[in-house]
Amino acid sequence: MKRTPYVPAAAAAALLLAGPAAAQAAAGPAGAAVRSAPAAAHPAAARADVDAAAAAAAALKKYPGYVESLDQDGTVWHVNVVGKNGKSNSEVLVSSSGAASRANQDNDQDAGEYKTLIAAKVAAAKAMKAALAAHPGKVVSLDWDDQNDNGVADHWSVQIKPAKGATRDVGIDATTGKVVPADSGNDSGDDGDNG
Structure with a gap:
């Protein structure tokens, strides 16, 4: 047969x-x-969707320092990391599988420019966690802001996409970890005060 x-x-x-x-x-x-x-x-x-917190952790493992910002472009996260000495700044790309690679690096930074970020009691990971506790969803971007926007100095601007509804901006105080008025200059146009 x-x-x-x-x-x-x-x-x-x-x-x-x-x-x-x-x-x-x-x-x-x-x-x-x-x-x-x-x-x-x-x-x-084999693909595993990496969230913002995992992307930040992967970037810091590749390039130790302080996350200054992150955002997602398709399936790739762009994570900006300031070196521990404040004199370098790297863009780290994190793929959907969690693999991190350095896209570019600038070693000629003014350390004073990042002193408030380095001294912040609330780091990026804790800011994202606090923003999600206040407004559940998925973090799509995070930015360090020490420009005293909306009368709030030294805070994180976290953009969250809820399961339903429009993307919202959530401000997180860099000292207390509490929700503060968000920077209205972000893309979504939502000031984070409703709902």
């Missing part, structure tokens, strides 16, 4: 696109059953 190798529909489609040589290689010896590759070998299965 002749056996026919079993090929799952997804594998068959892949083999069809790859051509006859790939189909023959995948079939193996005559009569051998073809098994699909483990899930980790498939890029779609």
Whole structure:
């Protein structure tokens, strides 16, 4: 009796696109059953969506210092990290799998420019956590702000996308971790005071 190798529909489609040589290689010896590759070998299965907190942690692991800002562009997070000495500034890219790579670095910074960020009692991770506690959703961006906007000095501006509704800006005091008036200059136009 002749056996026919079993090929799952997804594998068959892949083999069809790859051509006859790939189909023959995948079939193996005559009569051998073809098994699909483990899930980790498939890029779609290996992808893990990284949230803002995980992106910040991955960036700091790659380049220790202080997160100054982060935002997501498609599946890639752009995390701006100020070095521990305040004299360097790096843009770290974090992929959807959590892999971090340095995009560029400037080692000629004025350390005084970042002294309030470095001295802040509430770091980026704690600011995101406080913003999400006040307004559940997903953090889509975070920015350090020491420009005394809205009469509030040294705060974080956190942009949150709730499960339903418009993106909102949430201000977090850099000393107390409490919600303060948000910077109205962010993209969403929502001042964070409603709902």
